[in-house]
Amino acid sequence: MTDNARARKLADRIxxxxxxxxxxxxxxxxxxxxxxxxxxxxxxxxxxxxxYTVYGDDEERAASAAALESAKGVLRSEVGRQTxxxxxxxxxxxxxxxxxxxxxxxxxxxxxxxxxxxxxxxSTGAKYAGEADPYxxxxxxxxxxxxxxSTDKNEGPASA
Numbered sequence: 001m002t003d004n005a006r007a008r009k010l011a012d013r014i015x016x017x018x019x020x021x022x023x024x025x026x027x028x029x030x031x032x033x034x035x036x037x038x039x040x041x042x043x044x045x046x047x048x049x050x051x052y053t054v055y056g057d058d059e060e061r062a063a064s065a066a067a068l069e070s071a072k073g074v075l076r077s078e079v080g081r082q083t084x085x086x087x088x089x090x091x092x093x094x095x096x097x098x099x100x101x102x103x104x105x106x107x108x109x110x111x112x113x114x115x116x117x118x119x120x121x122x123s124t125g126a127k128y129a130g131e132a133d134p135y136x137x138x139x140x141x142x143x144x145x146x147x148x149x150s151t152d153k154n155e156g157p158a159s160a
Contacts, residue, residue, distance in 0.1 A: 007041045014048050014079055014089070015039035021078045022071075030067040032060045037096045041089060048079075048089040051096040061095065068093045 019036040033055040041048045054064040068075075072091055080088030128134075 004043070007043060007045060010045060010083060010085065010089075011039040011041040011048065013083055014041065014050065014091075017079050017082045018050055018075055018091070021075055025074065025078070026067070026071045028067040028071060030063040031071075032056050032064045034064055034068070037098065045085065046087060046089055047092065049092045049094055051094050053096045053099055065093065065095065 015036050015038065018039070022031065022034060022036070035053045035055075036050060037053055038051040039048055040051075052064075052068070054061045056064075072093070076088055076091050079091070
C-alpha cells in the first residue's frame with residue numbers, strides 16, 4: 001500500500017518531466033502546441049495518466065495525439081531515468097476536457113447575459129399592475145376601525 005502523498009509527488013514530477021522532454025527532446029513535426037495540464041498516478045505507482053491540451057483545430061489535436069502515442073516509449077524512459085523509482089509507471093495520454101468545459105460555460109454565460117438584456121429592455125417603461133405602493137400604511141388601519149357598524153371596546157351592549 002502506497003502513501004497518497006508519494007503518489008502525488010510522483011505525479012507532479014512526471015508532469016514536469018514529460019513537459020520538459022516534449023519541449024527539448026521530441027522533434028516530431030506532428031506535435032503541435034501541447035500543454036501538459038495534469039498527471040495522476042494510481043495508488044500502486046504502476047500507471048500514470050497524463051492530461052494534455054493542444055492549441056488548434058481537430059486535425060492538429062489528432063496529429064498531436066498520434067505524436068504523443070509514438071513518443072510514449074521515449075517519455076517513459078525519461079520518466080524512469082529522472083524519477084528513480086523501482087518500477088517506471090506506464091503512461092497514458094488523455095486529452096484534457098477543461099478547455100471544452102470552459103467554452104461551454106462561457107456560452108451559457110453569454111446566453112444568460114442576452115436574456116438579462118432582453119428582460120431589461122422589456123421592463124423599461126413598464127408600469128406597476130396595481131398601485132405604486134401596495135402595502136398598507138398605519139393610518140389606513142385607523143380608517144378601517146372607524147367605519148360604521150363597528151363596535152368600540154369602551155361601549156357596552158346597547159340597552160333599550
